[in-house]
Amino acid sequence: MSTYLHGTSQINDKGHLTIGGCDLTDLAKEYGTPLYIVDEAFVRQRAREFVEAFRATGLKFQVAYASKAFSVMAMCAIAEQENLSLDVVSDGELYTALQAGFPVERIHFHGNNKTPEEINMAIDAGIGCFVVDNFVEMSLLNALAADKGKTVNVLLRITPGVEAHTHDFISTGQQDSKFGFDLGNGTAFRAIEETLKLGNLNLLGVHSHIGSQIFEVDGFGMAVDKVAKFAVKVRDELGKTFSVINVGGGFGIRYVEGDSPLPLSTYVNAIADAIISNFTAANYPTPEIWIEPGRSMVGDAGTTLYTIGTHKEIPGVRKYIAVDGGMTDNPRPALYGSKYEAVLANRANAANEETVTVAGKACESGDMLIWDLELPKSESGDLLAVFCTGAYNYAMASNYNRIRRPAVVFVKDGEASLVVKRETLEDIVVNDVIPQRLRKASV
Structure with missing residues (x-):
């Protein structure tokens, strides 16, 4: 695993990553993923x-x-x-x-x-x-x-x-x-x-x-x-x-x-x-x-938590793992070629066994979050914590593919506080209008 722990990040006796005294596996259960977590x-x-x-x-x-x-x-x-x-x-x-x-x-x-x-x-x-x-x-x-x-x-x-x-x-x-x-x-x-x-x-x-x-x-x-x-x-x-x-x-x-x-x-x-x-x-x-x-005020105070879904291995070329977010919640890798570090939040002490590329779920070949990341052998359902996402991630998030924007929680002294609700499917269409002429039956 990466040895990069910062702020109040720690690994508890369960081998889970914690931030602000909050176990990230518990945050995933309560708030879902993707989830922006800010170390207050x-x-x-x-x-x-x-x-x-x-x-x-x-x-x-x-x-x-x-x-x-x-x-x-x-x-x-x-x-x-x-x-x-x-x-x-x-x-x-x-x-x-x-x-x-x-x-x-x-x-x-x-x-x-x-x-x-x-x-x-x-x-x-x-x-x-x-x-x-x-x-x-x-x-x-x-x-x-x-x-x-x-x-x-x-x-x-x-x-x-x-x-x-x-x-x-x-x-x-x-x-x-x-x-x-x-x-x-x-x-x-x-x-x-x-x-x-x-x-x-x-x-x-x-x-x-x-x-x-x-x-x-x-x-x-x-x-x-x-x-x-x-x-x-x-x-x-x-x-x-x-x-x-x-x-x-x-x-x-x-x-x-x-x-x-x-x-x-x-x-x-x-x-x-x-x-x-x-x-x-x-x-x-x-x-x-x-x-x-x-x-410099908020960048490395932020972590984004994802759930790993599918895998794809191309023998002799590359192994992809896909997460339930991507360029819609962090466009910086696609825009700037920005680089990040990450760990499995639910197995933070496990030894690295493979090199993977983390892909997002948007329908774009360029929706890649991290290239060539060293990780333990991951499985569907594992939680991936990507560090230093506090700046220009939520701020630049979009609804491309009509993907809902994540929730944001602040964590401090063992308490998680919801500061932005996760968008709902109803939110996605709340501003849509079908003109009356399009409601008419086709001739």
Whole structure:
């Protein structure tokens, strides 16, 4: 079996995997599979590590949970309790936060194509800040705020020209990106000029994000250096001093052996040191630092539990085992080629005997969860626990093939709490409508 146990994961005297003191075989019986399981204590530990690391720097800060990674009301409640702010990127995520009673002044609204309806909803709610992504949004936001007689806080998202060492699809700080105002070609400076002319936008500063699943700090240092030079140019030429610098997120986690994430405090200290050194050298008031961890807050706190069904062996080629989920509850392997580790939750101490490839049940040849996984000899009915599925799994789940989305449970101190119900067959068709003309008898 894999030796990768993390958070509160343990193996009990029955040889069963437990998380948060809950036996996964019991969870399967009570809630069914597939099942998303979130280690609540681990999430809270991660939140506190970020907050405590920043407090130790003595700087003003906000740690904003990037809810795109995993947005449910229960997670918003934890974010509030752990003194986090919250990033949203749609009316759905905003509505989730509002329904959870999250403090609106700590909500930041991101996105490269916010609709007028979303902007109006956010203005009416009184959120703390908009992260403006382009000139069209800038003008629209100012006009909608003016219509309501309000002034809204904004950060301008800039692309600093720093490419993170990550997958092309999740690298966002380079010049050729759909996000933000480019720093290198002068667009970002022009955006600052335009923002300062608009009467209903209050410019706090700038935002940059260099990518995701990052295992080094050099990229953050380079980005802060460029942002600081830009801040000085804006101050000297336009007389505007930034009070906030948002350096985004992207802090990596361990999915499989070979991934080498740094301690969270190492990322925080590197960012803080870069801010202090660059802005002090420029005789510039040290701005408040904002960061946006998502994956690093919840990614490795999540586990997905499946039931193994069929097997197929191609002699001399490969053995497939199929589970009752797949790309509908975890599209990342199909999208990014993402890799995962897994164990048999009901026989976690058993010795590995074979190499298998884990296939999903969707009607796609590309629906593969894990290639070449070492496992004990598995049988139909065994439970497969796939680690590190807390981020961008439930959030990206779909009803492809009209497969129902799984339930989500939080586990802590031996107690499992249902936070998202499993979809029913009735849920699958609840929004379907048959027009009357299709109800008529055929001629």
